[in-house]
Amino acid sequence: MPEIRFLTTLPDMPSAPTWILELAPFKATETKLLRSARRLGLAGTLRQGTIEKHHGAITYVEGPWALSLYRASGGLRYHDRGRWMVDDGKSEVRFDRDTATGLAMEAVKTHDLAPSDELRLLKVTRLHATTGEVQSMRGEDRAIDVGVVFQRMIGGVPVDGPGGKIVIYLDARGEMTGFDRLWREIEGGGRPVQALHDPRFAEEDLARYWGDHPGRINVTDVRFGYFEQDWKTTQRVLQPAYVMVLNVIGHEGRFVKGLVHVTPAANPPAGQLMRPRRV
């Protein structure tokens, strides 16, 4: 049995009603991709642009703009390849976090990425271009873009995981250089969760998953919410889960590996969320 230490407290038993939500089946096609491009203001035709195929996604490129549609999830990535995460050598973000959030929210509305009452701000990131000279040990640091991350909310319950996220990227002038949108479509009303496991069930599940691993695991965060999978995973239902952030400690504390453990919270669950542990 691993030694499991909780460096945080378990959340209270969730009180908001939760659902098992059916997700609309998705098939990525060039037609859908071009239609999405036109909705974003591009010409969206094979005369004005070209199609690229990558593993997991098809991409339409028109001028500097690239729009990728992910086959398994319907996720969209829309970037100006000439400006997204590109440094001009001198620009620096000088507006504040609240301004960035406001600009990003406008972009969400302009491009109709999600209803504003179905998302909340998760965090704001900044991309830095930094230098250092060996002899002087001096350098320069500039924040050159901002990535504002919004989290999906369903009935007041947050959506955890890689999905249910919209990231708006802004350059130093506050102009949008792109967005990432991983937000699967819900089909129908779903069915209410019959019962939720107590948060302590997540602790028991963690111990079961790690079975006979005799090492030490520190749990640094425990969250409750729906769990939406990543860009390349096909997902049929959205269900609530407990998400635990862990550190696996090895080599007498010198090396620490971060992991995330996800336990379905519904009883009974609507399928697995994590891959089985490979021993």
Next chain:
Amino acid sequence: MGVPRSILVSVGAEWVNDYGPDNSIQYSDDLAEGFYRMMRYHHHMAVFCRGNGDADGAHFNHPDLFPGCDSLNNVDAVNFCYFSGHGGNLTDLNEFSIAFGDDAAFGTASTMYWKLGVRALKWIVFDTCSLVCNAETEHVLRSWAGPMKGVHIVFGTIGPNNTVWSTSDVGSDFADWAGTGRELSLSWLEAASSWVWTDNVPIAIAAGVDMADAVDRRDHETTDWRDRGISNTNALAWMWREDNW
């Protein structure tokens, strides 16, 4: 099939999941093998891919600095290498180390014993915790300017690296872009953006003979820059996404 490139690079990968009975981890194989296979798909030369007991610290340490080791015929025998497993840096020591399993002849390898890029190596990913502990100029310079002896760019994370099944495609995603001619730093930061929910902070550190050279490499280098040598690492330029402003 993959997109043929004008310059093909040689590729190697090492990974460790099995650290003995008290400390196994997961997905190191997915990450490193994903990178290796995708680079091969894009027509680059696949040279070695070793995991668990076949991975060894001796493959990273330079024989001049650690007798009995052989980086010149291992990581420095390929242009592009990917390591996934345990790693860590200590701010007070400015020393990055990676760890190997109990079967390894050398259970750790450390920047104290590295001369990366003296032979063939141009780019290397350390998909581990703490390539650096923070992005402060002195810490990054002291940690990496010394070991970078011709290697162009080192990729990794700042601080903890949380690995989950949903981020186990980072290696193959990185290779899908890097292996088809996109800018390497951008490719790493984009691949690692799947970490947005795990709070990982990706970083790409480029070397240069002077500041302009390092910045140019950081912002524009692709695999087609394989043969643009660096005679001395006099400056570093790095790009990283701060996770929570």
